[in-house]
Amino acid sequence: RDPRDMPVEEWGGIAYSLAALDAALPEHWQIVPVMKVGHDLAGQARRHLTTLRRLASDAALVEVPFPTSRVELHYLSAERRTERMSGGVPPWSWIALQPLLRDLDALYINLISGFELDLETAQLIRQHFRGPIYCDVHSLLLAVQPSGLRTPRPLENVPAWCRCFDLMQLNEDELSMMAPDAMGLAATAMANGVRSLVVTLGARGVVYFASAGFDGLESRPARALNDAGGAIRTAILPAVPPRDPESIDPTGCGDVFGATYYSRLLAGDKLTAALSAALIAAGRNLEHRGAGGLAHHLRGELSQA
Secondary structure, eight states, X not given: OOTTSOOOOOOOHHHHHHHHHHHHXXXXXXXXXXXXXXXXXXXXXXXXXXXXXXXXTTOOXXXXXXXXXXXXXXXXXXXXXXXXXXXXXXXXXXXXHHHHHTTOSOEEEEOSSSOSOOHHXXXXXXXXXXXOEEEEOGGGGEEEOTTSBEEEOOOSOHHHHXXXXXXXXXXXXXXXXXXXSHHHHHHHHHHTTOOEEEEEOGGGOEEEEEOTTOSSGGGOOSOOTTOOSSOOEEEEEOOOOOSOTTSOOOTTHHHHHHHHHHHHHHTTOOHHHHHHHHHHHXXXXXXXXXSTTHHHHHTTOOOOO
């Protein structure tokens, strides 16, 4: 954030995603958070969830006897920061996840530490879950040093990870750790069943890659591995600038973008319309401080920033 500001403590990326889902999903959809939370913040987390309008009535966090993950962010610029993590809950096993996914229609995966889900568990999710799966791969590409500093790490077995998801999101730095260039990664992703790959470019917007025939979730409901039936489509869409570029908070923009994009696809929007809505939401997020009240702000309602 602005170096003139005092440090603040507040909810992190998942809360931004939940706020964006709450603001962008159609009325008939419900949010079911599948999350572990440490005993130290379980009560506060439950209270925060009650602020969501579309939270399912039977949704419940899984409280564990470990400290909740905490990440300290130091911004070097609006698009560059360091991350230092402490605490952390245990990873998910398939046995624990399976009953929680049984009645869900779509799955949005946005990891906190990056260690909650290993490849084997992701493969079992893909094998048994029939709905669309969206993944923001950000934390999968971050290691944790003994000091807690988060540093980039390459993602092993990229094709196998791609086979687990229908839609993927990453940024430029993460792309460079997965493939030599964007088109190479897009070709690998589409050959392994990914229908939409979105690379966020910060203030320059996003570039998307879409498999042949994909223009929204309704246009191609079934996965098609190794489908070589047409060329990959790609385009760059510009970012939506904030009204006051001198006073912005970039925290959570990627989370808001991804959750909004997926929400609008689930609502039936076409690809570019969903991406445009996501860019507008990310621009609005720049104007809001923190995740508290963010859903109201994204809907254009009054909120306390």
